[in-house]
Structures are given as C-alpha cells and as structure tokens.
Amino acid sequence: MAAAHGNTEAQSTYKELQSALHRLGCPPNYPNVTLFSVFTSPVGGRGLKAVKDIPRGTPIICEKELFWVVNGTVGAIQARDPHFQALFCPPNNPTPQGRFEANRFQMGKDTEGRQxxxxxxxxxxxxxxxxxxxxFAWNYKSRRLTVHAIVDVPKDAEIFVNYCADEHLMDRQQRQQGLGSYQFNCxxxxCQPNTNFGMASAQRRQEMQTLDTRIDNNANNTLPVERSQQLIDIKAFSLLLQQEGLFYPQLADVYQLEVSWYIREIEQFADGTGSTRYRMGLLEEALEVARKQLEWDVACTGHDSPEVKKTSRTLKVICGLGQ
Ligand SMILES: [Zn+2]
Structure with missing residues (x-):
C-alpha cells in the first residue's frame, strides 16, 4: 500500500510540474542553441545581449565555474586563467583581486560551511x-550556476541580473553602496529619481521594507485579528512586488509566506472545529498560491532546481490536508 501511495504522490507532483511548465510555455530541458552574444554594453564594459527573442522561464546559461575561493582572495594560479583575464577589470583597482571582486558570484557552501x-x-x-x-541561482544539486529569463526578453536587449540580495527592500543609496565592489554606478x-517610474519605485521599495519588517515581527502572532492582518500585509507585499515589476524570485518567496499562512490557518481546524466550507476554501486558496509559487520557481531556477522540489513537497502537504 505504501508503495502505491508513493507512486500516486510522484504522479501528482509530476502533474503539477507539467502544468507549471505548460503555463510557462517554456522547454523543460536546457536548449542547445546559444541565446546571447558578448557585446560592448552601453552601461559599461562587456555584457550579454539576446540574439533572439527569449521567452520568460527560458534557461539562458547553465554553467560550471572557472574556479572558486572561500576567503574572498584570488590566488596566483587562478589569476593566470586566460578566461578570467579576459573579464572586466575596474580601472581604479587594476589587480587580479579587483577583477575577482567585480566578477564573482556567490555559490553554495563548502564542506566546512564556508561561503x-x-x-x-x-x-x-x-x-x-x-x-x-x-x-541567477546556484543549483547545489547540479552544481551549476543557472540564469533564466524572468520576463520575455526581446532580441537585441541586454540581459541583466540583480547582483545583491534584497535589492527590492533598498533605497537607491543603499543599492549603490551594495554595488560598491563591482565598481558600477547603476x-x-x-535609479533615475526624477522620472515617474523612479519616484514610484522609491515609494514602493520603502513600503515593501516596512511590510517586510512587520510580516517578520508578527510571524508568531496568534490572535485572529493579528492573523488576518498578517495575510493582508503578505498580499499587499505581493502586489507591490508585481507593480515594481521583475522581482519574481522574491514573489515566489512571498507566495511561500502566504502558503504557510494558509497551512497554519487550516491546522487551526484540524480538530474538526470550524466550518468545512471555510476549511475547503482555505485549501483551495493555498493550492492556487502554491501553484503560482511553483510556476515562478520553475521560471527563475529551472524545473530541476531544489526550489522546485521544495515547493512540490509543499503542494503534497496541502493535498494531504484535504484528505
Ligand atoms: Zn538601478
């Protein structure tokens, strides 16, 4: 019986994933075609530009590192790598270390837990x-850095990523400080304070920062009125992220908060108290949000990522609550 149950679960997870891929309309495997070329970027140095239209969710890069370090210092042998030497080097720090700091990406942890x-x-x-x-995301299972299009990228557009975490919660000055080691003025x-978008963006990021702190502080509140407020805050955060545009990995995280809220709420009625209709409504909401989260996990990190696996597990938990 256990094996049969396991198979049903696997089939259900597979079905959810196929539905997410279908909604995205993106290929489940890494394409063999090159989607970008290196060019002289108008924002400085060399960049990557799309050589064809790239639909959102498309894997653009799946790459193994040239080398990695744990202490933030590039070694003499690594500095001689010709591919490394071809990368951008900031004029005010024309050393291997300066080049390293301007081009590094965070990967997973080593066996001793060091970044x-x-x-x-x-x-x-x-x-x-x-x-x-x-x-970009580090897939610690495949040990590759992956880069996915999170919106439709038109042919000839430059491909951009966020360098720092939590940029959606930072004002312009904080973002510029975070970009310091990259020697890059965004x-x-x-980052254009006198435009409509720039002004609206500054306000949205400030509101998101306030909401983020409040959601975090109120995570363990239990009174019904406090729980309701928590869901209102999470939904408001989700809306601001969508209005700001292009923050889909963070949106997946906020969906995860929302799903956790529904699961906690459903568990309040695990003893049979509360109306069945209310409980079923919560389950439906939870499933819908978890499916949206799965879709963004796939779009941002690929169908084979640890993030997708985690959200698939959550979907199974929700389905289990309905039985
Ligand atoms: Zn900027």
Missing part, C-alpha cells in the same frame, strides 16, 4: 540592473 564565491566565463559578463530581466529606470 564559496566563483568566477564564470559567461555569467560573469552579466551586467546589473535594479529591475532585471533575468535571475543608471537603470529605478
């Missing part, structure tokens, strides 16, 4: 935008 930072032949060419059209649409 690894790597240099990549292709991905290290990616320039930054505070409103990116692509997302001039994206969110």
């Amino acid at each position: 690894k930072e790597g240099i990549f032949e292709k991905a290290s060419r990616l320039n930054h935008s505070c409103v990116p059209n692509a997302y 001039t994206c649409q969110a």
Whole structure:
C-alpha cells in the first residue's frame, strides 16, 4: 500500500510540474542553441545581449565555474586563467583581486560551511540592473550556476541580473553602496529619481521594507485579528512586488509566506472545529498560491532546481490536508 501511495504522490507532483511548465510555455530541458552574444554594453564594459527573442522561464546559461575561493582572495594560479583575464577589470583597482571582486558570484557552501564565491566565463559578463530581466541561482544539486529569463526578453536587449540580495527592500543609496565592489554606478529606470517610474519605485521599495519588517515581527502572532492582518500585509507585499515589476524570485518567496499562512490557518481546524466550507476554501486558496509559487520557481531556477522540489513537497502537504 505504501508503495502505491508513493507512486500516486510522484504522479501528482509530476502533474503539477507539467502544468507549471505548460503555463510557462517554456522547454523543460536546457536548449542547445546559444541565446546571447558578448557585446560592448552601453552601461559599461562587456555584457550579454539576446540574439533572439527569449521567452520568460527560458534557461539562458547553465554553467560550471572557472574556479572558486572561500576567503574572498584570488590566488596566483587562478589569476593566470586566460578566461578570467579576459573579464572586466575596474580601472581604479587594476589587480587580479579587483577583477575577482567585480566578477564573482556567490555559490553554495563548502564542506566546512564556508561561503564559496566563483568566477564564470559567461555569467560573469552579466551586467546589473535594479529591475532585471533575468535571475541567477546556484543549483547545489547540479552544481551549476543557472540564469533564466524572468520576463520575455526581446532580441537585441541586454540581459541583466540583480547582483545583491534584497535589492527590492533598498533605497537607491543603499543599492549603490551594495554595488560598491563591482565598481558600477547603476543608471537603470529605478535609479533615475526624477522620472515617474523612479519616484514610484522609491515609494514602493520603502513600503515593501516596512511590510517586510512587520510580516517578520508578527510571524508568531496568534490572535485572529493579528492573523488576518498578517495575510493582508503578505498580499499587499505581493502586489507591490508585481507593480515594481521583475522581482519574481522574491514573489515566489512571498507566495511561500502566504502558503504557510494558509497551512497554519487550516491546522487551526484540524480538530474538526470550524466550518468545512471555510476549511475547503482555505485549501483551495493555498493550492492556487502554491501553484503560482511553483510556476515562478520553475521560471527563475529551472524545473530541476531544489526550489522546485521544495515547493512540490509543499503542494503534497496541502493535498494531504484535504484528505
Ligand atoms: Zn538601478
């Protein structure tokens, strides 16, 4: 019986994943075609530009590192790598260390739990935008850095990623400080304070920062009125992220918060109290949000990522609550 149950679960997970891929309309495997070329970027240095239309969710790069370090210092042998030497080097720090700091990506942890930072032949060419059209993630299962289009990227557009975590919660000054080691002065649409988008963006990011703190502080509140407020805050956060545009990995995280809220609420009625109709309504909401989360997990990190696996497990938990 257990084996049969396991098979049903596997089939259900497979079905959810296929539905998410279908909604995205993207190929489940890494394409063999090259989607970008290296070019001289108008924002500085060399960048990557789309050589054809790239639909959202498309894997653009899946790459192994040239080398990695754990102490933030590039070694003499690594500095001689010709691919590394071909990467951008900041004029005010024309040393291997300066080149390393301008091109590194965070990877997973080493066996002793130390943060690894790597240099990549292709991905290290990616320039930054505070409103990116692509997302990079370290897939610790495949041990590759992946880059996915998070919106439809038109042919000839430059491919941009966020360099720092939590940029959606930072004002312009904080973002510029975070970009310090990359020797990069961002001039994206969110960094233009006198435009409509720039002003609206500054306000949205401030509101998101307030909401983020409040959601975090109220995570363990239990009174019904406090729980209701928590869901209102999570939904408001989700809306702001969508209005700001292009923050889909963070949107997946907020969906996860929302799903957790529904699961906690459903568990309140595990003893049979409360109306069945209310409980079923919560289950339906939870399933819908978890499916949206799965879709963004696939779009941002690929169908084979640890994030997709985790959300698939959550979907199974929700389905289990309905039985
Ligand atoms: Zn910017």
